[in-house]
Amino acid sequence: MRTEPPPTTTTDGGRPAERAGAAADETLEDYTLRFAPRSYRRWTPMVVATTALGGIAYMADFSIGAGIGLTHGTGNALAAILVAAVVIFVTGFPLAYYGARYNIDLDLITRGSGFGYYGSVLTSVIFASFTFIFFALEGSIMAQGLKLGLGLPLWLGYLVSTLMVIPLVVYGMKALSKLQVWTTPVWLLLMVGPLVYLVASDPGTVDRFLSYGGSDGGGGGMSTGQVLLGAGVCLSLIAQIGEQIDYLRFMPPKTAANRRAWWTAVVMAGPGWVVLGALKQAIGVFLAVYVLAEAGPTAATEPIRQFTGAFDAMMPSWLVVPLAVALVVISQIKINVTNAYSGSLAWTNSFTRVTRHYPGRMVFVLVNLAFALILMEADMFSFLNSILGFYSNCAIAWIVTVATDIMVNKYLLKLSPQAPEFRRGMLHPVNPVGLVSFVAASGLSIAMYFHALGDTLQPYSPVAAALIAFVLTPLTAALTGGRYYLRRTTDGIDAPHLDADGNPSAATYECHVCRQEFERPDLAACLTHDAVVCSLCLSTDKVGDHVLPAASVGG
Template structure:
């Protein structure tokens, strides 16, 4: 009998609760061992499948056309370095302890309710980029079959809904099966073009953009600010990485390789796509014009024309665009629904189910698309980048510095209600100060000369203030309790989350040790039932310390 057979039998016996648990893909929860049956390679490949989006090409093209190739490449490199370094501790914690970025954020400086702020930031990331990718798909449909943009926006939204219903099980198959075709369509034409026309590389490298002023720091930082808006992508990578199997002596090399490649390593692939976006924009600029040169469908059509019959150009370009958009937008819809559900459940003490927020997230995305967000994409991303950087750098600094160096933050992550203070000033103050200051710089409140440096302000303020706040507060606002009332260890002998199981006194289901805590009313209770306990009768009292 398989794990799935056991799950189906349990659903028949217990009704809606167990059925929801299977369908909801362990929303808001620690991901248990019994569900994590994939190898590190499969999880990593699935996570990387989510970065098939084409917005990178548009972002790179926009930066390149505005500031020139040299400034664009430097901007891409700077942003990639920052994203990679900050992504390492987050990816490690998600994969090692099998929790998503919101659950990591709770115990990494923000508190149980304080991380609602960052959940909304992350949810905004998912619907902004869903709208971006949906717009690109609609452009492809208009180009290929003449579908009006407004209808293309609707089609690109509705087609995603059935693909995100069953969470990781369906997404792993979708990403794994489509990765080879996507890579072939992406790489082969570019290799052929460069071999056929080597001069295209020189034209690309010498392109100076509309300003034509050569390399300068302001242009590099302005471009980096747009690229850094993608920093929130690490949250979507962790939504896959939380399903990594336990790290053992036998699989540790494969485990680490998958975590690094599919965690912070996503940005390496993203940076390459952005650089290619600059290349293709320069290549098609003389034919398509500046407005069209930032549209991926125009870019790939221009390249495909060089190596295949005209009748095959548009269909293949459309296949690439649609395939890319579906691969990323199932991830955007999935991750966005998790973020919204997390926020709502903590605020309302009610769990409506993840599918409700799939529709909510898609509705936001559709409104942005119909408002033609794509036409001012770089402005939206530059503004959003300040909030995304403040959040991610704050959490990364708390893990790397406060947990491992200063040892003021508990090294083992905590996310359960009652164990954490509602608000921890370490993360909340650092995040708000970093966001507000960098946004003020971005809007020129400190003078136009400082505006390009808003990304630097966001990163530096969050990186410095997070450990400073931990020192000032002496780490007193991380844990409300150090004992969850269960004697058994949270971790096994190899440091992995324990697989021992306990029954929940509220829903009657059995869950693994990291998801459970003692109930103040007796017995043990799972984290989701504890989150929805409106009267607080199951919440353990604060410890006297």
């Protein structure tokens, strides 16, 4: 793709070439609103997978597991973690496949999987909220580490943890791939080492862990309600698949030569992230029980206290705090560059479609960080489970709706077009299939979560969110006959969208608005000129003079 500056003249018809400069530097912008071209995707499947998995180094899993375990007991906590992991894996698989196969992010997948061009703005905002909620959570954990290790007050620790990621996020995938690959071995050693030592040196810690009954009076017995309450908190992480896809969209084309490596990378870094996530949550329960007597129930949920307790059992006291702080800082950097990066993509997607103005991704890096800092200063860590339990209902409804549309509506019922579509003009503004399913599932489950339907049903809110979305998505598609997926079925370019291997075509064309070259899936014919226009210029076309009209099948 050419990177010379675009012309400064106006586009055809006298309209300014708004944000054409952004199109000229998509390497910096990391293809924020568009298909990731083959010319840019030069990483091997394993490098992409390692980069994506580096983003799940967050410490929140330890806090989430600890909070569930200390409240509901080890047995209920482990069952809750397992239930959530199964749901996340099953729903994450089709989304990860689509992102890697067609090289688009979760917002672009959502547009063509039941929500429509503007309908997915709602879910983009929800995903952006996920990124700054978890940025704030990780920033709070890092601030706790800086307070313990360096004596920094929490408010200053919050600020440091926010500002330090900005230089790393600026350059997108190129910088993040190097960061994640080089820091992962150190992170794994610091995380796994103390656990292995404790189990090997004091087997009694395992017995105490397994027999812990929780603080809610359950006495260690299994309870469906408690399992589901815990699973609801864990399921708040279901939207993490969006961050995994932000990396997986840079996978190389799938060919006969790389088929095994390609599938391994997609499964590992796509839905497979939850395997490591579930293990970390279980470790969080273990460490919380281990330090509970000394630290107390509140501090035992803090990862910095969990790991200082573990390190203290295996090494000299002078080394304990520095190593624990190093682990927390490395983890926070690894995940929060991903949170800031993915959040900037989500906010930019939403803003550009609504306003038809593209301000650049870095503007929304700062917006996302500002929201996260506000949450940290409001001490969100103290009411963590309440935030995550509420948020999980929205996230479950969204992810299950999109996953169901792909698995059932696209492949089973054939009501939804299999090839993903995201370009303006090709999609209806709103598709009731996804929007109705999502609003009904999230609305009812949130009402249940806040006891509106009685105390008995309250623990079942995440189950309700998943079941309602799973049932309504194909039902609405059947009732509407799939009429609201595509506004037109041809984009006016007389060339195949996919190559012989089923990968997006690498053929390039010049956009007549910004005068840059883009690959075939990112373009459509122009309404008013005998030329093609790229997806970003379509998004920022304020008067619609480039957008193709609606057309029936074959139109």
